[in-house]
Amino acid sequence: MNLFRYLTIGLVLSTKLEAQTLTVLSNLGGDAGDRPQDALVLESNTLYGTTWYQGPGGNGTIFKVNTDGTGFAVLHSSISNDCAHPRGLIVCNGTLYGSDTGSASSYGSIFSLNADGSSFTNLKVFSGSDGAGPIGGLARDGNTLYGVTVGGGSATNGTIFKLNTDGTGFTTIYTFTPTTWSPGVAWTNCDGADPSAGLTLSGSTLFGTTQSAGMGGAGTVFKLNTDGSSFVVLHPFSYTSSNLDGELPQAQLLLSGGVLYGTTQYDTSGGAGTLFRLNTDGSGFAVLHQFTNSGPLSGVILGAANTLYGTVPNGGIELGVAYQVNTDGTGFTVLHNFSWDSESGNWDGGLPLGGLILSGNTLYGTAAIGGTNRAGTVFALQLPPPAPPLISGIFQTNGNVAFTWNASAGVSYQVQYRTDFSSTTWANLGSVILATNNAASATDPLGTGAQRFYRVVRLPH
Known part of the structure; x- marks a missing residue:
């Protein structure tokens, strides 16, 4: 499977931190x-x-x-x-x-x-x-x-x-x-x-x-x-x-x-x-x-x-x-x-x-x-909204697709994927990930599918 047919997307745009009200x-x-x-x-x-x-x-x-x-x-x-x-x-x-x-x-x-x-x-x-x-x-x-x-x-x-x-x-x-x-x-x-x-x-x-x-x-x-x-x-x-x-x-x-x-x-x-x-x-x-x-x-x-x-x-x-x-x-x-x-x-x-x-x-x-x-x-x-998780890198290792994103220690994240970019349905990839520092990562085994699109969702605290 060609790694570049496994794509990552960041659906949440970066947010400017505003003064507390x-x-x-x-x-x-x-x-x-x-x-x-x-x-x-x-x-x-x-x-x-x-x-x-x-x-x-x-x-x-x-x-x-x-x-x-x-x-x-x-x-x-x-x-x-x-x-x-x-x-x-x-x-x-x-x-x-x-x-x-x-x-x-x-x-x-x-x-x-x-x-x-x-x-x-x-x-x-x-x-x-x-x-x-x-x-x-x-x-x-x-x-x-x-x-x-x-x-x-x-x-x-x-x-x-x-x-x-x-x-x-x-x-x-x-x-x-x-x-x-x-x-x-x-x-x-x-x-x-x-x-x-x-x-x-x-x-x-x-x-x-x-x-x-x-x-x-x-x-x-x-x-x-x-x-x-x-x-x-x-x-x-x-x-x-x-x-x-x-x-x-x-x-x-x-x-x-x-x-x-x-x-x-x-x-x-x-x-x-x-x-x-x-x-x-x-x-x-x-x-x-x-x-x-x-x-x-x-x-x-x-x-x-x-x-x-x-x-x-x-x-x-x-x-x-x-x-x-x-x-x-x-x-x-x-x-x-x-x-x-x-x-x-x-x-x-x-x-x-x-x-x-x-x-x-x-x-x-x-x-x-x-x-x-x-x-x-x-x-x-x-308080200002928390920084959204943005996928910053994707690479292949040991038969897996691996990627990282910015995170906040103590916050939980769920990685999701879909195979069709136009679909509105996302499936969870694995279990919830609890971040322990300012970065988190996940892997997904390379399969026979043509493509996958990923996103990371920050879960409520």
Whole structure:
């Protein structure tokens, strides 16, 4: 078979990368609430979030809005102080779970409500001795919720707990130990103190961070089993001037492929925090990026092509940025600078304290200030389309037709062929190919057919 009767075609033209487009989906303020501080959660085409202040009860709101910006509604507001300053929502099958972080007269609680706002229920009210201030988000495994409190417990340094989704079975599975003052360092202990980030669950293991104490006084990364056993500090952060790892990790960890990714708010080099990685056994710690001007208060999420996305509340041109960076630390890029239009007084938002979520090719998040009411915004940030796969070479080897194309690591591709150029029907050639770097290849045995035309399809992430 003559190789040149096997033809390759690239049906998708190269696409010029365009600037990211930010759209304000909702301007918060007044009864809608003020100062959102957490990432949104998504179910179907509806976003759910919380605000820290205002609303009818003055203590914040739980709200929803569609991904196209329609249908904004307040689902719950604490009029009777049943939910002061809600934080950290998760959503599952039409039910929301979250935390009331407490007030001067309460230690906080864990709540549930239906996605239409009905059936608000306090599942657990903390007493102080069993925890206080459940600031971090919840992790869910079946009918069990896991979370942390920033204070309380026998040493008042915070706890890790679990409870059932119906409010039964509350158990404190770990209590952080007392601290002692270490001159020239800080308050230290063996495990950390004041956990303020949600836990990351993998199988029967929970991963998390503390924002203070530990052997170096500046927080820890830890893991433990879901029954509270086998607590291990994976990495202690230090206040010493020679340590460039970072200080005060306050965000939830991302777990991908046996690697944890996280952020710190500060570092000892005079910078403003770090993005770091380490393996789940504590080895391989590395700083991927050192921030300037301001450190992140939220973690990162993983998109296609081994790309991490996150926010920083200050820095950039004015009032914070959304950014992307590769998982190896290269390619740091500012996607959007939040700013104020001095002529109209309009802001697209500022101080993005919460993290981002990704759906399709769009990032969604919140900004704590700005917008037409200067009380925060819910926004969508459209990413540029990914580079299309273009077949770049074809050759014959060992009785096969072989060809290569540009690819993105972590993205799946399907090679297809047809024997008639005018046909509209394509057949799959082999199985799906998962790219591991910036190029991928496939082969097809030479046959007796007169010709074949090939294309490569990038599959949804």
